[in-house]
Amino acid sequence: MLGKRIRLFRTRKGLKQKELGEMVGFMGKTSDVRIAQYETEARTPKDDLIKQLADIFGVTTRAITVPNIDSYLGLMHTFFALEDEYGFQITTDKDGRPCITLDEDHQAYDHIAPMFLAWLSQYSKYKQGELSEDDYDNWRYNFPNIQPTAGFVRNPISDELDAELQKTLNKEMKKRGLL
Numbered sequence: 001m002l003g004k005r006i007r008l009f010r011t012r013k014g015l016k017q018k019e020l021g022e023m024v025g026f027m028g029k030t031s032d033v034r035i036a037q038y039e040t041e042a043r044t045p046k047d048d049l050i051k052q053l054a055d056i057f058g059v060t061t062r063a064i065t066v067p068n069i070d071s072y073l074g075l076m077h078t079f080f081a082l083e084d085e086y087g088f089q090i091t092t093d094k095d096g097r098p099c100i101t102l103d104e105d106h107q108a109y110d111h112i113a114p115m116f117l118a119w120l121s122q123y124s125k126y127k128q129g130e131l132s133e134d135d136y137d138n139w140r141y142n143f144p145n146i147q148p149t150a151g152f153v154r155n156p157i158s159d160e161l162d163a164e165l166q167k168t169l170n171k172e173m174k175k176r177g178l179l
Helices: 002-012 017-023 030-039 047-057 072-086 109-127 133-142 156-175
Strands: 088-092 098-102
Touching (some): 002 030, 002 072, 017 030, 098 109, 109 133
């Protein structure tokens, strides 16, 4: 994720890898190679380099690094990264409360929407008392464990949930012409 974020901000600034490398002090032939290594995550930049990159891009270091969702600021930057990468959008519901939606025109929509619909289905069952909290948590924490996995002890309840998830995903993908 860190490499993708560096590439995103570099291309937004219209910089080539070599140009960015020289701006942070890499000279000669190594300037583009080093930036390429960071973008492919073959190397991880140190904190001082991330700060330099943030200054060049005109963003906070939180916008570049993989956010820490253990803080509200980290959570916000996670949402911003999800907006960039997967087309998440902020909007309001009918009562004016903020909510997150998916951009139907984003390339990731057809991959994410069926999973969200499966999640919504399980969440609705949980809220209506059709699933216990443990069963709902089991579904979430094993998602998308649809097919049996070697060495994984299967739970009959989660098998039913997995079968339902597979059915929901297939139905949604057929509806969208993906199957």
